[in-house]
Amino acid sequence: MKKAFSFVIILHVLFSLSSTAQVRLENLRTENADNPIGLDITHPRFSWQLVSDQRNSKQTAYEIRVGDNPHEMMKSKGTGKMVSDQSLYVPYQGETLKASKRYYWQVRVWDNAGNVSAWSTPAFFQMGLLTSSDWKAAWIVPGFEEDSLRASPLFRKAFNSAKKIKSATAYITAHGLYEAQINGKRVGDAYLTPGWTSYNKRLQYQAYDVTNLLQEGDNAIGVELGNGWYRSYIAWSGNHDSYGKDIALLFQLDITYTDGTAKSIVSDESWKSSTGAIRYSEIYHGETIDARLAKKGWATAGYHDNDWSGVKRADFSKSALVATYNEPVKKHETFQPVKIFKTPKGEQVIDFGQNLVGWVVLKAKGKAGTRITISHAEVLDKEGNFYTENLRIAKAQDNYILNGEGEETFEPHFTWHGFRFIKVEGYPGELKPEDLTAVTLYSDMRPTGSFTCSNAMINQLQHNIEWGLRGNFLDVPTDCPQRDERLGWTGDAQVFSRTATFLRDTHNFFAKWLKDVSADQLPDGRVPHVIPNVLGPSAGGSTGWADVSTIVPWNMYLAYGDKRILEDQYVSMKAWVDYMKGQSVNDLWNTGFHFGDWLFYSLGDDPDGNSAITNKYLIAQCFYAHSTQLLINAAKVLGKTDDVTTYTELLKRIKDAFVKEYLTPNGATMSNTQTSYVLALQFDMLPETLRQQAADRLVENIKRYRNHLTTGFLGTPYLCQVLSRFGHTDIAYTLLLQDTYPSWLYPVKMGATTIWERWDGIKTNGTFQTAGMNSFNHYAYGSIGDWLYRVMVGMDTEEDGSAYKNIRIQPHIGGGFTQAAASYQTLYGKLASGWKIQDHQLIMDVEIPANTTATIYVPAANAEKIMESGKVLSTLKDIEVVSTEKEQVILKVGSGKYQFSMPWKIE
Structure with missing residues (x-):
């Protein structure tokens, strides 16, 4: 009985060790994105990360399989076992991909210890519209005459979906900026779409999975446009309408029903147009919103649009349309006021404590017609007054006009500001910190x-x-x-x-x-x-x-x-x-205009005069x-x-x-x-x-x-x-x-x-x-x-192993610093390096991601002075001592966590 129990214990230990050694896969990405929608690349590329607790873990082979759905994917033959350590940008090699279709994929790998991973959790990607002919929608422009302030147009379309919906994808772009709704709910969480490109040559469209926004029966689409980079004032000398005077919408909603049939709702002459609360919108000058003119429920199915204008079809090209791969602008951090005060000039100013980019969300309650103006500034002047002279002609003001119907919440849509301070004018009653929130806006790139x-x-x-x-x-x-x-x-x-x-x-x-x-x-x-x-x-x-x-x-x-x-x-x-x-x-280039070493030190009181x-x-x-x-x-x-x-x-x-x-x-x-x-x-x-x-x-x-x-x-x-x-x-x-x-x-x-x-x-x-x-x-x-x-910190990639495939760790210690550390999420996984001086020792902590190698330069006279995790280097088989050069011991290591320590003289 005792022997049997011991055998069970041994099996448990062996199983635990094998589980620990087993490599696993994380962060599957297609074209460096998580489950992207709307690709127009016919051979998208796959990437993944290996995760292992073992040192010197490398991939030696992989296998990928792709299918129309997770079940079909599991029956797919896939690529078969491919002998390769490549885990970035592996191109799809299967059958021709179809426009708008969603595909699922997963991968497994073999490591250098002979282990094969489990199949990864499936990821997916969805194709976009691949040719101009895939666009069934037409460009449309408002059917009304614009006013001098170019109030933001609203576009609306009601439709009925009599069948149960399996999936639905919306494809949207604009001349200008757009915000879309379906049944009164916002489409996506991106802002300032479709982004800024050289519009006459490349105009991005965005794709959204809107399945959950639709319902069986009556539905409605609503899209609001702003001038944006397309026709706002941009640069100097009153330059505007850089890409055209028009403002236009291109919208296509592709619906697939559970019975296998499909339907498209597209922008065409059947849509309606009007204006709403946004009366003025310019990138430099800000936005004016008159809540009295808001059309409540205008993007819902039950709204009556009898007094709306029609739209006009516009003959704009679709040949410049391209899918979006970069991350959209989204909301990020929020800041509450750290101080509300009166300046020496008597102006009401709010300090958010951080120079940021975005806008302020304002809550207010007052009489209809009350006008509140928010101005934005980065700094206060020497006397503590609100300073905007460095904005040049940019007004950077948002104006909100109350409708008088209780507490109202305002924020811009098609502009943004750089500020730490705001000045508030016309606010009814006492302004409290909870009435103001600063929201940051920037492209939604992963922190690394x-x-x-x-x-x-x-x-x-x-x-x-x-x-x-x-x-x-x-x-x-x-x-x-x-x-x-x-x-x-x-x-x-x-x-x-x-x-x-x-x-x-x-x-x-x-x-x-x-x-x-x-x-x-x-x-x-x-x-x-x-x-x-x-x-x-x-x-x-x-x-x-x-x-x-x-x-x-x-x-x-x-x-x-x-x-x-x-x-x-x-x-x-x-x-x-x-x-x-x-x-x-x-071979001497000494002609033409050049900015030179812009904003170099240029005072006249330097030592040489x-x-x-x-x-x-x-x-x-x-x-x-x-x-x-x-x-x-x-x-x-x-x-x-x-x-x-x-x-x-x-x-x-x-x-x-x-x-x-x-x-x-x-x-x-x-x-x-x-x-x-x-x-x-x-x-x-x-x-x-x-x-x-x-x-x-x-x-x-x-x-x-x-x-x-x-x-x-x-x-x-x-x-x-x-x-x-x-x-x-x-x-x-x-x-x-x-x-x-x-x-x-x-x-x-x-x-x-x-x-x-x-x-x-x-x-x-x-x-x-x-x-x-x-x-x-x-x-x-x-x-x-x-x-x-x-x-x-000394954390770098070698040119012959870009993307941190071959890593160099070579810290430069000095300046009286006692500690410095950095971490970086490479495409292979987490890389970290840091050093600290403690108790007359230099301690270096290093983490190398799986499927990579590193050369580490340890500042020591010889290898005998270096310990790794309390052990002498010469006893460790997974660390190679390459050479000693200029008071640096050069080591070669594979993936894993390392701690090097050595005597250190504090200067």
Whole structure:
């Protein structure tokens, strides 16, 4: 009996061990999305993550099966066992996929220990409308004459569904923005749809599963439109109607009944149109809602629309329609007032404590006709008064007119604001905190990265970087969210793109925007300053801005390993490099307009009596080389060997021309500025023998400016990177921790909750920089985040193993910090790394996701000094000691959690 019991115990232990060792699968995604609806790619790609508690867990094979429903899928033959470690972007290889149809898929894998996983929980994807002929709907426009304020039109359609509904999908787009309802309930939770693209070339539609919104019997559809980017005032000089004067709707509802029959409800001449409560809606100026004019129940079946106008069919093309893959704009965090007060001018102002992007939800109760105005501002002036001069001509006001029928709730629909403070005028009665809620709006990208350290001000800087992204990644990467601009500035996007990939999953966000970069690229290869381009054909071709066409695709490839981004953008990348080549004489590009090192240190009281001006053509030559190098990189990945040869030869000539034109015989750059050395070193413009002395000159320059940076938009992203690369991490830390102007921490010390556009947006005496260009939510200088994550913590991906397939962990410890840690949700799973100094020991905690490998650089003189989880390294078979170089022990590991410890001398 005792032996039998022992045998049962042994079996239980063995079963537990095998269960622990068993690999499992999570986060199934199609085209990097969870159960997407509305795909127009005929061979969508599948990705999944392996999860295992065992170290060094890898996939050796996979099998995928696809079916019309979960039951049919289980009977499918599938791919069979495919010997491969690929778990990202595995293309569908089955029968031809049909428009609007939903498919289910699941996967199982074999690992390197010989185990096979269970089949994953099924995921699904649904196809969209694949051709123009799949659209049965017609474009429609209002049948009434618009007023001068362009009140938002309402469109309505009632219909009967006599059968039981199995499924229903709505496909919607507009000229302008739309919000749709079915039977009085909102369709989806996205805002500012269909988003902003180069509308005349690419107009997105969205697909929604609306099965649960429909009912057997009478139904009604209601859609309200706003001007949006299509015809709002955009940019300057009264520019509006950038894509057309019309406002129009395209709507198709495809219903499948339980008996197998189908029906489509489409936009056509049978619809009705009118106006409602939204009397005015402009992106820059805000929204006016008159609740007295609301049409209650207008999107329900029982509403009487006899006095509504008809609609007109419009002959707009459907050839530019494309499915939506990027994440929509959604509501996120909410904030309650931290203070309600009267300013010295006697105005009623509310402080929400955070500079944010979105709008305020207001509750009010008063007489019919009472008008409440909400104005928005980022900062208060020196005296504590409400300050809006930096908004330029943007009114940024929402006006609400009460209907007098009890408590009313107001919020905008087709505008947004950048603000921390609001001013409220005309509010009836006492304004209480519970009457106001600030709601954030930004693209619904998955959070991926976190960073923390032992310095509270650096943690606040990280907070500000994150909120700069949240405020400006609103369907396109905007420069700022508050003034009369809010444009997709290419320079801002490229300098911040690598940092952005850490904070959020920007894969689909940037892939969508890059297609508009290609669409709006000019025939000669110039890339416009803003994308989508609303500034005209002459506004393009500036170095560091147009290089977005090469830099962002490569950064996306490094972060996500998606070759399709390089394939999609390769023609654009090559066209930009060829444009620069065509503008060059003897391989020297010294022509054309350039913004240069935008907003560099430019006070007249610096030690040399002049500003840190870097020659714009020197900068242009550096970026010419950089883009050429990135084109070569992309060509290698895509197997374009002829281009590799051609552009490698060109790159050598570009660098030779740089040395000849911009370098003195002693190795000084012509401009002798921080930015000139940073770019020359970052892009390898100098012969190797001259690089270290150039880095030393950079340090001398920094010290000459009393340990302050003087760089602008183009030099700042690489400043600390270059210092660390050439052995000056101590100076990088000095700059990071500097808290007087100009520095990253100066705005933090001044109370910033986002990244400023200017190093001194608020001066030390409390006054402002020039109001003509002074945003307090402008993420470009937040690019220091890239150094925090990839150098300070040391968590990076190798170029030959993009998407963190091959990981490098190489921390740089210093600056008096006692701790720094980061985590990142790679496409393979969680990656984490951190270090802390404790009890005269350095402790490094590392977590590597399954199906990846890592090279870890441990700062120790030799391997004998390093312990891992309390054990001597030499006793551990799952850790390979590769070598010792420059006081670093280099280790190779597979997946798993590791803790390294070693003696540490505190300096």
